[in-house]
Amino acid sequence: MPTTHRGAGPMSKVSFPQTRPVDFAIIGSGSAGGILARELSTAGFDVVLFEQGPYRQAGDFSHDEYSVLFNDELLGGGPKSSGETFRQTEDQVATTPRMAAIRYAQTVGGSSVHFSANFWRFRELDFKERSLLGPMSGTNFTDWPITYADLEPYYTRVEWEVGVSGAPGPNDAWRSKPFPMPPLPIKSSGVLLEKAANKLGLNAQWEPHAILSQPFNGRAGCIKCGHCMYFGCEVGAKSSTLASMIPEAEASGHCEIRAESAVFRIETGPDGRASEVLYYDRDGKAQGQKARAVIVSANGAETPRLLLMSASERHPDGLGNSSGFVGRNLMFNAHAAVDGVFEEPLNEYRSVQVSKVIHDFYATDEARGFYGGGGIDARALWSATPIFHALVGMPPDIRSWGREFKDAITNNFTRQMTLACASTSIAMDRNNITLDPHSKDRWGRPALRTTYLDHDDDLAMANFLADRSEELMDAAGARKYWRHPVVPTDGGEHLLGTCRMGDDPKTSVIDRYHRSHDVPNLFLCDGSSFVTSGRGQPTMTIMALAFRAAEHIKIAAQNNQI
Structure with missing residues (x-):
């Protein structure tokens, strides 16, 4: 068993120098990031997995209702800590909500630790509704660039490798x-x-x-x-990436979990490629990690925020945002x-x-x-x-x-x-994630501003x-x-659509394999990749997308195409 030290959970079995580029820096350890870390590290690639929350183990979770539900223990302390703001329309002044609008766990394993674990697959129609129903005026309603058949093998991998209990129903998609x-x-x-x-x-x-x-x-x-719901599992029966994927990633000897590390910028080199991840360590000191490729799996709110914070002369509207679609099309599910x-x-x-x-x-x-x-x-x-x-x-x-x-x-x-x-929730420009020009989080980063x-x-x-x-x-x-x-809706846990995938670089942020249209060694994979919202319970699809993305990223890396 890994050793522990107070306040930071288990120490990683491997530690990589910050100045030597690792193969992959993965930002976010939740439903997608944990799977990507396992898949890439067990394939022999060196991975640093960043998580802004602490590294809790099963024994660290409790049934303390007041701490978890009212003091936002797993959510990083709530709006007072995050500085987040919310408004319904752009002509309103965004204010700090009493309850977090953007609700996700800040802990190794991310929101897969605290979710209810209801676990639907999407159906065939979810991927092609625009073709079935036609356009919807005033929206960005469109088809996914992939189909259910493309994703079905990876749904099966989630069930058999992460661990899912169930029985087929009369209204399910084929399996x-x-x-x-x-x-x-x-x-x-x-x-x-x-x-x-x-x-x-x-x-x-x-x-x-x-x-x-x-x-x-x-x-x-x-x-x-x-x-x-909202609690971590003390026995590891909930199939979080903390319980199912991250132990295998660490056991590979190729994955370092860098917890309590809040990423604030992705740097790019003169060639326009992602080159370094900048972050605040647990003491609030700015650090950097060199990487050959960067994968952002921070969730559908934090992923666009990081890209917007990574604006530069080459990327004035945010990293990977030539389409202007970074942060747009936020969907929560009604x-x-x-x-x-x-x-x-x-x-x-x-x-x-x-x-x-x-x-x-x-x-x-x-x-x-x-x-x-x-x-x-x-x-x-x-x-x-x-x-x-x-x-x-x-x-x-x-x-x-x-x-x-x-x-x-x-x-x-x-x-x-x-x-x-x-x-369902319909993708629209007016629903978005942007940087609040007035509010900061506890690390001094521009706070999330949600308009919905x-x-x-x-x-x-x-x-x-x-x-x-x-x-x-x-x-x-x-x-x-x-x-x-x-x-x-005044917020939610299902953070979807803000860096959507698509074949057209003018109307999407990543391609069908999760590679940025603008930055060839930058990949995005989490709820932000979604094109439509489904009907609730998106985590199964996030995990399936992560297995699929990992497969293509591995092949590209092995062929020196990253």
């Missing part, structure tokens, strides 16, 4: 191989959703999870603790929710968030009169942890103090479930799914249910 593990046991919410779906002629299928339903590849199976209380205890606080999901409304139906599709799942959500439940999960007709409030908390915590709706206002169709689809969820609550026999208003 070349079965799931490696059976689904997690059905929960009360899943039974109720299935009952309601059967009454309404719908299909409630198993929710796949990047969580082990049984021991797999030397890792323990799920212990049903119930702390998946959401809606309906809560219900039942007569008998459901005990939803146990086990994973979701066991069953309805995908009958996945495709766009022109009869609805608007674009979009999505899924409805049954889960704990507000009733997963007690403080969150008390502050957010109570019915709107219950005043938030006194005996009635206490009685409702006590009764509902074990009897409540949520029908959670995840839907949902397309009317996004909100219409969310309301459509909420309507269906009320019908499902009726059919499930809820004693009482209430709908959360669908309001404009």
Whole structure:
């Protein structure tokens, strides 16, 4: 086992000199970066993997609800630390939100550590909706340059190498191989959703999870603790890159994890190629790492921010931004929710968030009169942890103090479930990531400024799914249910589309193999690569893209084409 030192987790087994170029500097250790580090280091390339958060191990995670959910322990401290700002439109003054608009984990393994691990594949239509539906005025709606068939082998690799539990459903895309593990046991919410779906002629299928339903590849199976969403997994059953990929990268002897290292610039040489990664170390001192190639997998907000911070005389609008598309087309996925209380205890606080999901409304139906599709799942959500439940999960007709409030908390915590709706988000210029000219983060870097206002169709689809969820609550026999208003999105965890892939350098940032159109030894791979949003749960596709990108990058490097 690697040795440890206070506050920084395990020390890497290998350390590379900063002045000697490594083969690859990878920025971001999450769903994409962790896979790329494993694939390239086990192929014999020297890799430095940068992560601005600390190197936590499984034993460092806790169920401290106040620290994790309210003090943003895994999110780097929240807006006070990040300095981030938010506005709906460009004519508004961006202000610091109370709750982070850009929500991602700052820790080795990134957001794969704290996500719920619901794990859909995209379907064939997600990659070619523009061809199927035609143009959408005022948007940047277009097809991906790749197809589901191109990505299917890499979806399979994610399932079998990272570790996914599940069973095929009637609305899924085709697959070349079965799931490696059976689904997690059905929960009360899943039974109720299935009952309601059967009454309404719908299909409630198993929710796949990047969580082990049984021991797999030397890792323990799920212990049903119930702390998946926003929490790290203490037993390594959640298939984060921290648990599944990074140990193999370090074991190769070719990968150094450089945690608590906040990258602030990618330097380019006289030839226009990326040459050095500049970063602040854990003491706040500026450092640099020479590299033959750079891969940015920092997420759909931090990746464009870094490119914009790396502007130069050769790249005046930001590194790799000749198209002007860096930071544009931000997509979050639209959401809606309906809560219900039942007569008998459901005990939803146990086990994973979701066991069953309805995908009958996945495709766009022109009869609805608007674009979009999505899924409805049954889960704990507000009733997963007690403080969150008390502050957010109570019915709107219950005043938030006194005996009635206490009685409702006590009764509902074990009897409540949520029908959670995840839907599409349309790519538009007006939704973007830029650098805030006035606000700085704790390292002194220009803060993220998010500008976002949902397309009317996004909100219409969310309301459509909420309507269906009320019908499902009726059919499930809820004693009482209430709908959360669908309001404009004020942020999220799904950070997509801001450095999209495409064949045309004028309307995209990277090519279909994740190489920058402008800088030949710069690659971008994370949610920023997306062209459309899918219907929620993008992490499976991010990981599949990372396996695919790694394969092509390896071949290019071996042929001296980087």
